[in-house]
Each structure stands twice: as structure tokens, then as C-alpha cells.
Amino acid sequence: MSQFLQQIVNGLSLGSIYALIALGYTMVYGIIRLINFAHGDIYMVGAFVGYFAFRAGLPLPLVFFLAMVVPALFGLTIEFFAYRPLRKRNAPRIAALITAIGMSLFLENLGILLFSPDPRPFPRVFTNEPIHFAGGVTISIPQILTLAFTSVLMISLTLFIRFTKTGKAMRAVSQDAEAAQLMGVNIDRIISITFVIGSALAGAAGVMVGILIPRIEPLMGIMPGLKAFVAAVIGGIGVIPGAMLGGMLMGMAETLVTAFISSTWRDAIAFGLLIVILLIKPSGIFGSSSRTKV
Amino acid sequence: MRKGEIVTLIGANGAGKSTILKTISGLLQPREGKVFLEGEEISALAPHQIVARGISQVPEGRRVFPELSVLENLVLGAYQRKGKEHLNELERVFELFPRLKERKNQPAGTLSGGEQQMLAIGRGLMARPRLLLLDEPSMGLAPLLVKEIFAIIREINAAGTTILLVEQNAHMALSIAQSGYVLETGEIVLSGSAAELVRNEEVRKAYLGL
Ligand SMILES: Nc1ncnc2c1ncn2[C@@H]1O[C@H](COP(=O)(O)OP(=O)(O)O)[C@@H](O)[C@H]1O
Ligand SMILES: [Mg+2]
Numbered sequence: 001m002s003q004f005l006q007q008i009v010n011g012l013s014l015g016s017i018y019a020l021i022a023l024g025y026t027m028v029y030g031i032i033r034l035i036n037f038a039h040g041d042i043y044m045v046g047a048f049v050g051y052f053a054f055r056a057g058l059p060l061p062l063v064f065f066l067a068m069v070v071p072a073l074f075g076l077t078i079e080f081f082a083y084r085p086l087r088k089r090n091a092p093r094i095a096a097l098i099t100a101i102g103m104s105l106f107l108e109n110l111g112i113l114l115f116s117p118d119p120r121p122f123p124r125v126f127t128n129e130p131i132h133f134a135g136g137v138t139i140s141i142p143q144i145l146t147l148a149f150t151s152v153l154m155i156s157l158t159l160f161i162r163f164t165k166t167g168k169a170m171r172a173v174s175q176d177a178e179a180a181q182l183m184g185v186n187i188d189r190i191i192s193i194t195f196v197i198g199s200a201l202a203g204a205a206g207v208m209v210g211i212l213i214p215r216i217e218p219l220m221g222i223m224p225g226l227k228a229f230v231a232a233v234i235g236g237i238g239v240i241p242g243a244m245l246g247g248m249l250m251g252m253a254e255t256l257v258t259a260f261i262s263s264t265w266r267d268a269i270a271f272g273l274l275i276v277i278l279l280i281k282p283s284g285i286f287g288s289s290s291r292t293k294v
Numbered sequence: 295m296r297k298g299e300i301v302t303l304i305g306a307n308g309a310g311k312s313t314i315l316k317t318i319s320g321l322l323q324p325r326e327g328k329v330f331l332e333g334e335e336i337s338a339l340a341p342h343q344i345v346a347r348g349i350s351q352v353p354e355g356r357r358v359f360p361e362l363s364v365l366e367n368l369v370l371g372a373y374q375r376k377g378k379e380h381l382n383e384l385e386r387v388f389e390l391f392p393r394l395k396e397r398k399n400q401p402a403g404t405l406s407g408g409e410q411q412m413l414a415i416g417r418g419l420m421a422r423p424r425l426l427l428l429d430e431p432s433m434g435l436a437p438l439l440v441k442e443i444f445a446i447i448r449e450i451n452a453a454g455t456t457i458l459l460v461e462q463n464a465h466m467a468l469s470i471a472q473s474g475y476v477l478e479t480g481e482i483v484l485s486g487s488a489a490e491l492v493r494n495e496e497v498r499k500a501y502l503g504l
Contacts, residue, residue, distance in 0.1 A: 165373070172359045172370050179357040182319055184345030184374040184421060 002136035007259045013143040013212065015251025016150035020205035021228035022243035023157065024198025030174040030238035031194045037100040038078060039202060040225015041107035046071045046203025047216045048115065054123040067207040068200035075199025076192055078103050111218025122214035142211040153201060154244055161240060166193060174238060234274050236287025245285060295458065300451050302459045302467040304501055305477030311460045312354050315427050319351045320344040346374055348424035352431065356414040360403025364394055367402050367413055371420030380420055387416040390446055408439040425456045432463045444470055464501035468492050
């Protein structure tokens with residue numbers, strides 16, 4: 001039992017990472033119907049910014065701040081120079097998708113060029129001493145930090161989307177972009193904001209993973225990016241709570257399979273489970289079949 | 295178009311009426327020709343800049359945001375207005391459409407077709423436009439409801455908003471408009487005062503079924 005509870009905790013902290021990345025996929029998809037394949041690499045950018053910020057001896061809040069702002073600027077720039085010109089020319093969706101894959105390869109190879117392909121240890125910022133809870137469950141400080149900060153980010157995002165003017169405009173754009181423009185919404189501005197928020201969340205996840213694992217490399221975004229994308233689809237692509245839930249389920253499935261079955265089966269079973277969910281509900285857990293929403 | 299009037303644009307399905315409205319609103323760029331608002335050329339402006347100049351469109355098929363509440367839909371209509379400026383307009387819209395007030399917290403997608411049309415018009419008014427573009431507000435509505443909507447269009451106009459009313463229901467449209475244009479396959483083929491158009495032989499045959 002305590003073993004099970006322990007794995008739940010582990011699953012939630014891994015799930016936080018997937019959920020934070022999945023949010024960027026789902027928000028961008030909700031707004032412009034693009035699967036931004038460069039998003040996993042934005043998370044890698046966040047991890048590297050965090051790495052250098054810690055090495056420079058900056059305090060934790062400032063590290064997170066930088067590791068969110070720099071990826072946000074990357075996201076903003078990629079959208080502006082790579083995706084926007086295609087949109088303005090009404091390019092087919094496949095062109096945007098190929099461009100996204102191109103941006104992903106660009107970021108990965110830029111990382112290899114600048115930082116070498118070798119993994120490097122993330123600075124140890126916290127003691128490894130876990131905190132013991134009743135029932136034999138232990139939680140490490142990086143795990144607590146991950147869970148707490150992820151909760152803060154998710155709650156802030158939810159409130160932002162629900163109550164601010166910009167959040168309402170984002171929901172409107174995802175439901176009917178043309179009608180939103182007729183209301184006077186500047187759609188380019190909303191798209192920029194979406195990329196900024198999504199990329200900042202991925203950047204935060206990058207630092208968290210550095211603290212949790214703790215090892216980073218330029219290609220580290222590929223697998224988590226893929227899994228987070230699948231998580232977003234599971235939750236219902238375009239739906240924010242769906243990305244949160246999908247990410248958590250993904251992390252949980254992976255952790256439980258590793259703990260109780262075998263780590264070789266980890267990805268196969270995790271993905272298999274997700275296929276089953278999609279067979280039952282093709283539009284994802286929170287997805288509506290007719291429409292996608294933020 | 296003259297200020298203060300209701301002008302109607304009538305034409306069969308596919309004549310290009312919605313295309314004209316989308317071009318005015320900046321959703322489409324004109325391939326040729328220009329759009330002017332009180333002497334200022336607005337052809338190349340983005341949709342949000344057109345709204346800022348006082349032109350609102352109530353699009354064909356209502357296009358309310360189905361998962362936003364009625365109130366959120368209305369507030370979005372006033373997207374470019376600062377602070378609490380829009381609250382007066384909200385009062386006015388609720389006076390025009392009391393049913394929207396009763397349902398203000400309901401998702402717009404759960405409203406009936408007539409209520410959605412009211413919401414779409416109310417949402418268009420929230421920007422306090424100088425010129426309101428209405429694209430087939432009678433589409434798919436029962437005759438009684440059409441009457442109600444048209445009475446409200448007249449009321450909105452009487453309060454000082456210029457209206458460009460696109461309709462297939464030429465009879466209703468000409469009954470409230472001061473002047474009109476007839477559109478066929480993308481070309482204006484006739485124009486004149488509403489009274490002239492109602493008397494016109496071709497209009498009577500083709501659009502009024504007389
Ligand atoms: N001036 C025009 N020249 C060429 N094609 C046009 C023109 N106006 C409209 N169309 C085309 O005609 C079709 C129907 O136009 P639409 O505006 O939806 O018609 P309506 O609203 O009158 O039913 C659209 O596919 C549009 O692209
Ligand atoms: Mg039309």
C-alpha cells in the first residue's frame with residue numbers, strides 16, 4: 001500500500017512535467033490548430049537556461065523567472081518569423097506542420113552545437129534527504145517544489161483564462177476565430193500571448209526536470225515532448241483541463257508500470273493505455289467531437 | 295451610404311452579399327476596389343482596426359461563442375472599450391432583449407436560434423458602433439420572431455446607428471430600409487430608394503415573388 005502511495009507521488013511529479021508541456025501544445029492547437037512540434041525543444045531551452053542560471057549562483061525564484069522568460073521569447077520569435085508568414089499567406093496546414101518540425105530540428109541542433117551532445121549533470125540545488133510521511137511515503141524536496149509550483153502555475157493559468165479579458169478573448173478565438181476578430185480582437189496579439197504562456201510553462205518544466213532527474217542534454221525535449229503531445233490528445237487537444245489531466249495520467253501510468261511491471265514495458269504500456277482511452281473516446285477525455293476549445 | 299439610414303443589400307443565395315460584408319470588416323481583402331468610411335480609406339486595415347473605427351458586424355449564422363456564457367459573449371462585444379464603459383451598453387442591450395438578461399449565465403450554445411440571433415445583435419451593439427452590418431438576421435427564424443427582430447433593428451436605427459442590412463428576405467428588408475442595392479453574382483445591378491425598389495418590376499418578380 002505504501003509502495004503504491006509512493007508511486008502515486010512519483011507519478012504526480014513526473015505528470016506535472018508532462019502536464020506543463022502539454023498545456024503549450026494544447027493552447028497553441030486551440031488557437032491556431034497547429035501542432036507545434038518545436039514545443040518539446042522549448043522545454044529543453046528552459047532546462048539549459050535554468051542550468052546556467054543556477055551555475056551563476058542566482059537565487060531560485062530568479063532562476064525560474066529567467067527559465068520562463070527566455071523560452072517565452074523563443075516561442076514568440078518562432079511564431080513571429082516561422083508560423084506567422086505562413087498564416088498570412090493562407091499556407092496549407094501541412095506547410096506549417098513541416099515548418100514546426102524544421103524549427104524543432106533547428107533548436108536541437110543549435111543545442112548540440114552550443115552545448116555539445118553530451119549529457120551534463122544539473123547543479124544540485126537541494127539536499128537529497130527525503131522527507132518522511134506517515135505510511136512510509138517519502139517525498140523529496142525537488143518533488144515538493146515541482147508539485148507546489150505546478151499547482152500555482154495551473155491555478156494561475158485557469159484564473160487567467162477564465163476571468164481576464166485576454167483569457168476570454170483566447171477562448172473566443174479558439175471557438176470561432178473569425179467571429180472573435182469581428183469583436184475587435186487582435187488575433188495576432190492573442191496568438192503571441194498564447195505562445196508566450198505555453199513556452200513559459202514548458203520552460204518551468206525544464207528547470208523542474210533538471211532539479212528532479214538531474215541531468216540535461218540538447219535532445220532531452222524529444223521524448224517528453226512526444227509524450228506531452230500524446231497527453232494533450234488524451235485529455236482532448238485544445239482543452240486546458242484536458243492537458244492537465246492527460247499529463248498527470250501519462251506520468252502516473254509510466255511510473256506505475258515501471259514500479260510494478262517493468263521499465264522495459266514502460267513506454268509501451270503507457271502508450272497502449274492511451275490508445276485504449278482514445279478508442280473509447282476519440283476526441284479525448286474532455287474533448288467534444290464537434291469543436292475544440294481552450 | 296448615408297448616415298443614419300437603414301440601407302439594405304438584397305440578393306439571392308451566393309450573390310456575394312456576405313463577401314461584401316467580410317470585405318468591409320477586413321476579414322477579406324478586396325482584389326479590386328476600395329472601402330471608404332467618411333472619406334478615410336479602410337481597405338487595407340485589419341478587422342480589429344475596422345472595429346475601432348466604429349463598424350461592427352453581426353455575421354451570418356449568428357456565430358455566438360457557444361461555450362462562453364451570454365454575458366461573456368456580450369462583454370467580448372465591447373472588447374476594445376476601456377474599463378467599465380460598456381456597462382451602459384449592457385443595460386441597453388438587456389432592455390432591448392430582456393430574455394438575454396434572464397439567461398445571462400447560460401452558455402450561448404444552449405440558447406434557441408432566435409435567442410442566439412438576439413445575442414449576436416446585442417453583442418454587435420456592445421461596441422457602440424456608428425455602422426452596424428447585419429448579415430441575414432432573419433435566417434432560419436419563425437416569421438413571428440423575424441418580425442420581433444426587425445422591430446428591434448428599427449429601434450436600434452432610431453437611436454442613431456446607421457445600418458447595412460443584408461437579406462434574402464427582400465420583403466422584410468425593404469419594408470424597414472430607406473434605400474437598397476440589389477446584388478447578382480457579385481455585381482450591383484440595381485439601386486435606389488426602398489420605395490422605388492419595391493415598385494421595380496424585376497425586383498418584384500425575382501425577390502418579392504409577386
Ligand atoms: N465579387 C465577387 N467576385 C467573385 N466571386 C465572388 C464575389 N463575391 C462573392 N463571390 C463568391 O461567391 C460565393 C458566395 O458568396 P457569399 O458572399 O457567401 O454569398 P451570399 O452571402 O450572397 O449568399 C463565395 O464563394 C464567394 O467567394
Ligand atoms: Mg451570405
